[in-house]
Amino acid sequence: MWVDPACPWAWMTSRWVIEVQRVRDIDVRWHVMSLSVLNEGRDLPETYRRLMDDSWAAVRVLIAAQELHGPEVLRPLYDALGTRRHPGGRTDTAAIIRESLEESGLPASLAAYADSDELDVALRASHAEAIALVGDEVGTPVVAVNGTAFFGPVMTPAPTGEAAGRLWDGFVLITGVPGFYELKRTRTAHPIFS
Template structure:
Protein backbone atom coordinates (compact mmCIF):
# COMPACT_ATOMS: atom_id res chain seq x y z
CA UNK A 1 0.00 0.00 0.00
CA UNK A 2 1.37 3.41 -0.94
CA UNK A 3 1.33 6.48 1.29
CA UNK A 4 -1.34 8.00 -0.94
CA UNK A 5 -3.57 4.95 -0.45
CA UNK A 6 -3.09 4.72 3.31
CA UNK A 7 -6.01 5.93 5.43
CA UNK A 8 -3.84 6.23 8.55
CA UNK A 9 -1.73 9.40 8.64
CA UNK A 10 1.99 9.19 9.25
CA UNK A 11 2.58 11.09 12.49
CA UNK A 12 5.72 13.18 12.82
CA UNK A 13 7.17 15.45 15.48
CA UNK A 14 8.64 18.67 14.12
CA UNK A 15 10.93 20.57 16.50
CA UNK A 16 11.47 24.23 15.65
CA UNK A 17 12.69 27.58 16.92
CA UNK A 18 10.70 30.42 15.31
CA UNK A 19 13.89 32.46 14.85
CA UNK A 20 15.49 29.82 12.60
CA UNK A 21 15.16 30.54 8.84
CA UNK A 22 15.99 26.93 7.93
CA UNK A 23 13.28 25.45 10.15
CA UNK A 24 10.85 27.97 8.66
CA UNK A 25 11.44 26.78 5.11
CA UNK A 26 11.12 23.15 6.13
CA UNK A 27 7.89 23.94 7.99
CA UNK A 28 6.43 25.51 4.85
CA UNK A 29 7.42 22.38 2.94
CA UNK A 30 5.72 20.14 5.51
CA UNK A 31 2.50 22.12 5.08
CA UNK A 32 2.75 21.44 1.35
CA UNK A 33 3.41 17.74 2.02
CA UNK A 34 0.17 17.43 3.98
CA UNK A 35 -1.77 18.45 0.89
CA UNK A 36 -0.49 15.47 -1.11
CA UNK A 37 0.47 12.84 1.50
CA UNK A 38 -1.29 11.48 4.62
CA UNK A 39 1.00 13.18 7.14
CA UNK A 40 0.06 14.67 10.53
CA UNK A 41 2.52 17.12 12.11
CA UNK A 42 2.87 17.78 15.82
CA UNK A 43 4.74 21.04 16.34
CA UNK A 44 7.32 20.85 19.14
CA UNK A 45 9.68 23.47 20.55
CA UNK A 46 13.47 23.73 20.51
CA UNK A 47 15.62 26.59 21.79
CA UNK A 48 18.67 27.57 19.78
CA UNK A 49 19.57 29.94 22.62
CA UNK A 50 19.91 26.93 24.93
CA UNK A 51 22.18 25.20 22.42
CA UNK A 52 24.37 28.25 21.85
CA UNK A 53 24.45 29.64 25.40
CA UNK A 54 28.00 30.07 26.68
CA UNK A 55 28.90 28.40 29.94
CA UNK A 56 28.44 30.71 32.91
CA UNK A 57 26.14 33.13 31.10
CA UNK A 58 22.93 33.79 32.99
CA UNK A 59 19.81 33.17 30.89
CA UNK A 60 17.34 35.92 30.07
CA UNK A 61 14.00 34.24 29.54
CA UNK A 62 12.47 37.39 28.10
CA UNK A 63 15.07 37.74 25.35
CA UNK A 64 16.89 35.75 22.64
CA UNK A 65 13.68 34.34 21.23
CA UNK A 66 12.33 33.14 24.57
CA UNK A 67 9.40 35.56 24.41
CA UNK A 68 8.11 33.90 21.25
CA UNK A 69 8.74 30.37 22.50
CA UNK A 70 7.09 30.98 25.87
CA UNK A 71 4.08 32.54 24.18
CA UNK A 72 3.90 29.53 21.85
CA UNK A 73 3.80 27.30 24.94
CA UNK A 74 0.80 29.20 26.30
CA UNK A 75 -0.90 29.15 22.90
CA UNK A 76 -0.50 25.36 22.86
CA UNK A 77 -2.29 25.10 26.21
CA UNK A 78 -5.16 27.28 25.05
CA UNK A 79 -5.45 26.46 21.34
CA UNK A 80 -3.69 23.12 20.91
CA UNK A 81 -1.48 22.04 18.02
CA UNK A 82 -3.55 23.94 15.46
CA UNK A 83 -3.04 27.16 17.41
CA UNK A 84 0.72 26.58 17.54
CA UNK A 85 0.82 26.18 13.77
CA UNK A 86 -1.27 29.29 13.18
CA UNK A 87 0.89 31.36 15.49
CA UNK A 88 4.15 29.92 14.13
CA UNK A 89 3.02 30.90 10.63
CA UNK A 90 2.46 34.47 11.79
CA UNK A 91 5.82 34.60 13.57
CA UNK A 92 7.68 33.09 10.62
CA UNK A 93 6.04 35.35 8.04
CA UNK A 94 7.10 38.36 10.11
CA UNK A 95 10.68 37.27 10.86
CA UNK A 96 11.58 35.50 7.63
CA UNK A 97 9.23 37.14 5.16
CA UNK A 98 8.87 40.78 6.08
CA UNK A 99 12.10 40.94 8.12
CA UNK A 100 10.22 42.18 11.19
CA UNK A 101 11.87 41.20 14.47
CA UNK A 102 10.02 38.77 16.72
CA UNK A 103 12.76 38.76 19.35
CA UNK A 104 10.86 41.05 21.71
CA UNK A 105 7.36 41.46 23.13
CA UNK A 106 6.30 44.03 20.52
CA UNK A 107 7.04 41.70 17.63
CA UNK A 108 5.33 38.82 19.39
CA UNK A 109 2.19 40.90 20.02
CA UNK A 110 2.00 41.88 16.36
CA UNK A 111 2.23 38.21 15.33
CA UNK A 112 -0.47 37.23 17.84
CA UNK A 113 -2.77 39.83 16.34
CA UNK A 114 -2.11 38.61 12.79
CA UNK A 115 -2.84 35.05 13.91
CA UNK A 116 -6.18 36.12 15.37
CA UNK A 117 -5.05 35.40 18.93
CA UNK A 118 -5.29 37.44 22.12
CA UNK A 119 -2.34 39.85 22.24
CA UNK A 120 -2.44 39.64 26.02
CA UNK A 121 -1.06 36.10 25.82
CA UNK A 122 2.49 37.44 25.68
CA UNK A 123 2.17 39.15 29.06
CA UNK A 124 0.53 36.05 30.55
CA UNK A 125 3.30 33.85 29.19
CA UNK A 126 6.08 36.04 30.57
CA UNK A 127 4.39 36.15 33.98
CA UNK A 128 4.10 32.35 34.11
CA UNK A 129 7.42 30.59 34.77
CA UNK A 130 5.91 27.25 33.80
CA UNK A 131 6.10 28.36 30.15
CA UNK A 132 9.89 28.25 30.50
CA UNK A 133 9.72 24.68 31.79
CA UNK A 134 7.36 23.66 28.99
CA UNK A 135 9.78 24.88 26.31
CA UNK A 136 12.71 23.29 28.13
CA UNK A 137 10.85 19.97 28.33
CA UNK A 138 10.27 19.85 24.56
CA UNK A 139 13.88 20.87 23.97
CA UNK A 140 15.28 18.29 26.39
CA UNK A 141 13.15 15.51 24.94
CA UNK A 142 14.56 16.26 21.48
CA UNK A 143 18.11 16.22 22.84
CA UNK A 144 17.70 13.02 24.86
CA UNK A 145 15.43 11.08 22.51
CA UNK A 146 16.82 12.11 19.11
CA UNK A 147 20.22 13.59 20.09
CA UNK A 148 19.03 16.80 18.45
CA UNK A 149 21.51 19.65 18.10
CA UNK A 150 19.58 22.10 15.91
CA UNK A 151 16.45 22.68 13.90
CA UNK A 152 14.58 21.58 11.97
CA UNK A 153 14.56 18.18 13.67
CA UNK A 154 11.93 15.75 12.41
CA UNK A 155 11.11 12.32 13.81
CA UNK A 156 8.40 9.73 13.33
CA UNK A 157 6.13 9.59 16.36
CA UNK A 158 7.19 6.78 18.69
CA UNK A 159 10.65 6.55 17.14
CA UNK A 160 13.96 7.22 18.87
CA UNK A 161 15.50 8.36 15.59
CA UNK A 162 15.26 11.96 14.43
CA UNK A 163 16.90 13.75 11.53
CA UNK A 164 18.25 17.27 11.42
CA UNK A 165 16.68 18.63 8.26
CA UNK A 166 15.94 18.41 5.49
CA UNK A 167 17.47 21.83 4.89
CA UNK A 168 15.58 23.33 1.96
CA UNK A 169 16.35 26.62 0.23
CA UNK A 170 13.52 26.77 -2.32
CA UNK A 171 10.30 25.38 -0.84
CA UNK A 172 8.92 22.53 -3.00
CA UNK A 173 5.23 22.88 -3.85
CA UNK A 174 2.52 20.46 -4.89
CA UNK A 175 3.62 17.13 -6.34
CA UNK A 176 7.30 18.02 -5.93
CA UNK A 177 6.77 18.46 -2.18
CA UNK A 178 5.35 14.94 -2.07
CA UNK A 179 8.33 13.53 -3.93
CA UNK A 180 10.70 15.18 -1.46
CA UNK A 181 8.71 13.63 1.38
CA UNK A 182 8.78 10.14 -0.15
CA UNK A 183 12.59 10.18 -0.15
CA UNK A 184 12.85 11.72 3.31
CA UNK A 185 10.34 9.25 4.76
CA UNK A 186 12.41 6.41 3.32
CA UNK A 187 15.54 7.85 4.95
CA UNK A 188 13.84 8.17 8.34
CA UNK A 189 13.21 4.42 8.37
CA UNK A 190 16.74 3.30 7.47
CA UNK A 191 18.57 2.04 10.61
CA UNK A 192 22.04 2.39 9.05
CA UNK A 193 21.65 5.88 7.56
CA UNK A 194 23.13 8.53 9.84
CA UNK A 195 24.18 11.58 7.89
CA UNK A 196 23.96 13.13 4.43
CA UNK A 197 25.18 16.69 3.98
CA UNK A 198 26.03 19.21 1.28
CA UNK A 199 27.73 22.54 2.01
CA UNK A 200 25.70 25.73 1.52
CA UNK A 201 28.61 27.90 0.38
CA UNK A 202 27.31 30.89 -1.57
CA UNK A 203 23.65 30.06 -0.94
CA UNK A 204 21.55 33.11 -0.07
CA UNK A 205 18.31 32.83 1.88
CA UNK A 206 15.79 35.17 0.31
CA UNK A 207 12.79 36.39 2.35
CA UNK A 208 9.84 34.00 2.17
CA UNK A 209 6.54 34.61 3.95
CA UNK A 210 4.53 31.50 3.03
Protein backbone atom coordinates in the same frame (compact mmCIF):
# COMPACT_ATOMS: atom_id res chain seq x y z
CA MET B 1 8.07 18.79 13.74
CA TRP B 2 10.05 20.93 16.20
CA VAL B 3 10.73 24.56 15.30
CA ASP B 4 12.05 27.80 16.74
CA PRO B 5 10.59 30.91 15.08
CA ALA B 6 14.03 32.56 15.17
CA CYS B 7 15.51 30.02 12.74
CA PRO B 8 15.17 30.79 9.01
CA TRP B 9 16.09 27.19 8.13
CA ALA B 10 13.30 25.84 10.33
CA TRP B 11 11.01 28.27 8.52
CA MET B 12 12.05 26.86 5.15
CA THR B 13 11.53 23.28 6.33
CA SER B 14 8.14 24.15 7.81
CA ARG B 15 7.03 25.60 4.46
CA TRP B 16 8.08 22.33 2.81
CA VAL B 17 6.18 20.23 5.37
CA ILE B 18 3.05 22.35 4.85
CA GLU B 19 3.40 21.81 1.10
CA VAL B 20 3.85 18.06 1.67
CA GLN B 21 0.50 18.05 3.49
CA ARG B 22 -1.09 19.19 0.22
CA VAL B 23 0.32 16.29 -1.81
CA ARG B 24 0.71 13.46 0.73
CA ASP B 25 -1.50 12.13 3.49
CA ILE B 26 0.54 13.11 6.54
CA ASP B 27 -0.43 14.19 10.03
CA VAL B 28 1.88 16.93 11.35
CA ARG B 29 2.19 17.64 15.04
CA TRP B 30 3.95 20.92 15.80
CA HIS B 31 6.31 21.31 18.74
CA VAL B 32 8.51 24.05 20.14
CA MET B 33 12.27 23.77 20.14
CA SER B 34 14.49 26.54 21.46
CA LEU B 35 17.85 27.60 20.08
CA SER B 36 18.17 29.72 23.22
CA VAL B 37 17.94 26.61 25.39
CA LEU B 38 20.25 24.69 23.06
CA ASN B 39 22.91 27.41 23.24
CA GLU B 40 22.75 28.11 26.97
CA GLY B 41 26.21 28.29 28.47
CA ARG B 42 27.96 28.13 25.11
CA ASP B 43 30.59 30.64 24.08
CA LEU B 44 28.96 32.38 21.12
CA PRO B 45 29.89 35.31 18.91
CA GLU B 46 28.30 38.50 20.29
CA THR B 47 25.88 38.91 17.36
CA TYR B 48 24.56 35.36 17.74
CA ARG B 49 24.40 35.74 21.54
CA ARG B 50 22.12 38.79 21.09
CA LEU B 51 19.89 36.75 18.74
CA MET B 52 19.71 33.93 21.30
CA ASP B 53 18.83 36.38 24.10
CA ASP B 54 16.06 37.89 21.94
CA SER B 55 14.80 34.47 20.83
CA TRP B 56 13.52 33.52 24.29
CA ALA B 57 10.50 35.79 23.81
CA ALA B 58 8.82 34.05 20.87
CA VAL B 59 9.37 30.49 22.10
CA ARG B 60 8.03 31.43 25.52
CA VAL B 61 4.90 32.90 23.94
CA LEU B 62 4.50 29.81 21.74
CA ILE B 63 4.75 27.45 24.71
CA ALA B 64 2.34 29.61 26.72
CA ALA B 65 -0.15 29.51 23.86
CA GLN B 66 0.18 25.72 23.69
CA GLU B 67 -0.12 25.23 27.44
CA LEU B 68 -3.09 27.58 27.87
CA HIS B 69 -4.95 27.08 24.56
CA GLY B 70 -3.90 23.67 23.25
CA PRO B 71 -1.42 22.34 20.69
CA GLU B 72 -3.65 23.27 17.74
CA VAL B 73 -2.69 26.95 18.16
CA LEU B 74 1.03 26.34 17.57
CA ARG B 75 0.99 26.23 13.79
CA PRO B 76 -1.10 29.39 13.21
CA LEU B 77 0.94 31.33 15.76
CA TYR B 78 4.24 30.01 14.38
CA ASP B 79 3.11 30.92 10.86
CA ALA B 80 2.26 34.47 11.94
CA LEU B 81 5.54 34.94 13.85
CA GLY B 82 7.66 33.43 11.10
CA THR B 83 6.01 35.32 8.24
CA ARG B 84 6.88 38.60 9.91
CA ARG B 85 10.41 37.57 10.88
CA HIS B 86 11.57 35.69 7.80
CA PRO B 87 9.98 36.77 4.53
CA GLY B 88 8.98 40.01 6.28
CA GLY B 89 12.55 40.66 7.45
CA ARG B 90 11.42 42.20 10.72
CA THR B 91 13.29 42.08 14.03
CA ASP B 92 10.96 44.10 16.30
CA THR B 93 10.12 41.08 18.43
CA ALA B 94 7.58 42.67 20.77
CA ALA B 95 5.54 44.06 17.86
CA ILE B 96 5.84 40.78 15.95
CA ILE B 97 4.49 38.88 18.95
CA ARG B 98 1.64 41.35 19.54
CA GLU B 99 0.55 41.31 15.88
CA SER B 100 0.91 37.53 15.60
CA LEU B 101 -1.27 36.90 18.64
CA GLU B 102 -3.93 39.15 17.19
CA GLU B 103 -3.74 37.48 13.77
CA SER B 104 -3.99 34.04 15.40
CA GLY B 105 -7.04 35.02 17.45
CA LEU B 106 -5.16 34.53 20.71
CA PRO B 107 -5.36 36.80 23.75
CA ALA B 108 -2.94 39.73 23.80
CA SER B 109 -2.20 38.81 27.43
CA LEU B 110 -0.01 35.95 26.17
CA ALA B 111 2.60 38.54 25.20
CA ALA B 112 3.46 38.89 28.89
CA TYR B 113 5.04 35.42 28.76
CA ALA B 114 7.78 36.76 26.45
CA ASP B 115 9.66 38.04 29.50
CA SER B 116 8.59 35.34 31.94
CA ASP B 117 10.27 32.05 32.82
CA GLU B 118 7.02 30.78 34.36
CA LEU B 119 6.52 28.11 31.67
CA ASP B 120 10.19 27.39 30.95
CA VAL B 121 9.77 23.87 32.40
CA ALA B 122 7.29 23.10 29.59
CA LEU B 123 9.53 24.82 27.03
CA ARG B 124 12.55 22.81 28.15
CA ALA B 125 10.50 19.60 28.11
CA SER B 126 9.37 20.20 24.52
CA HIS B 127 12.94 21.02 23.51
CA ALA B 128 14.22 17.92 25.34
CA GLU B 129 11.83 15.71 23.36
CA ALA B 130 13.54 16.77 20.13
CA ILE B 131 17.03 16.42 21.58
CA ALA B 132 16.20 12.95 22.89
CA LEU B 133 15.36 11.95 19.32
CA VAL B 134 18.37 13.47 17.54
CA GLY B 135 21.09 14.27 20.09
CA ASP B 136 22.52 17.63 21.09
CA GLU B 137 24.84 18.14 18.12
CA VAL B 138 22.06 19.65 16.01
CA GLY B 139 19.71 22.60 15.92
CA THR B 140 16.26 23.25 14.56
CA PRO B 141 14.29 22.04 12.68
CA VAL B 142 13.82 18.49 13.84
CA VAL B 143 11.45 16.28 11.86
CA ALA B 144 10.38 12.88 13.15
CA VAL B 145 8.69 10.11 11.18
CA ASN B 146 7.47 6.96 12.91
CA GLY B 147 9.79 7.51 15.87
CA THR B 148 12.95 8.28 13.88
CA ALA B 149 14.03 11.90 13.72
CA PHE B 150 16.61 14.00 11.95
CA PHE B 151 17.81 17.56 12.09
CA GLY B 152 16.55 19.12 8.90
CA PRO B 153 16.20 18.72 6.08
CA VAL B 154 17.76 22.12 5.46
CA MET B 155 16.92 23.49 2.02
CA THR B 156 16.30 26.60 0.01
CA PRO B 157 13.95 27.31 -1.53
CA ALA B 158 11.35 24.94 -0.13
CA PRO B 159 10.13 22.64 -2.91
CA THR B 160 6.49 22.79 -3.90
CA GLY B 161 3.95 20.44 -5.42
CA GLU B 162 5.07 16.98 -6.38
CA ALA B 163 8.74 17.95 -5.85
CA ALA B 164 7.88 18.47 -2.17
CA GLY B 165 6.17 15.09 -2.13
CA ARG B 166 9.14 13.31 -3.71
CA LEU B 167 11.52 14.83 -1.16
CA TRP B 168 9.15 13.64 1.57
CA ASP B 169 9.11 10.15 0.10
CA GLY B 170 12.92 10.11 0.20
CA PHE B 171 12.96 11.44 3.74
CA VAL B 172 10.57 8.72 4.87
CA LEU B 173 12.76 6.15 3.11
CA ILE B 174 15.92 7.16 4.97
CA THR B 175 14.12 7.29 8.33
CA GLY B 176 13.36 3.60 7.81
CA VAL B 177 17.02 2.64 7.48
CA PRO B 178 18.47 1.67 10.87
CA GLY B 179 21.90 3.16 11.29
CA PHE B 180 21.43 5.97 8.76
CA TYR B 181 22.63 9.14 10.47
CA GLU B 182 23.61 12.01 8.25
CA LEU B 183 23.72 13.70 4.86
CA LYS B 184 25.39 17.10 4.70
CA ARG B 185 27.11 19.59 2.46
CA THR B 186 28.20 23.19 2.90
CA ARG B 187 25.44 25.75 2.48
CA THR B 188 26.15 28.11 -0.40
CA ALA B 189 22.90 30.12 -0.34
CA HIS B 190 20.86 32.02 2.20
CA PRO B 191 17.18 31.15 2.69
CA ILE B 192 15.04 32.09 -0.31
CA PHE B 193 11.64 32.96 1.10
CA SER B 194 9.66 33.55 -2.08
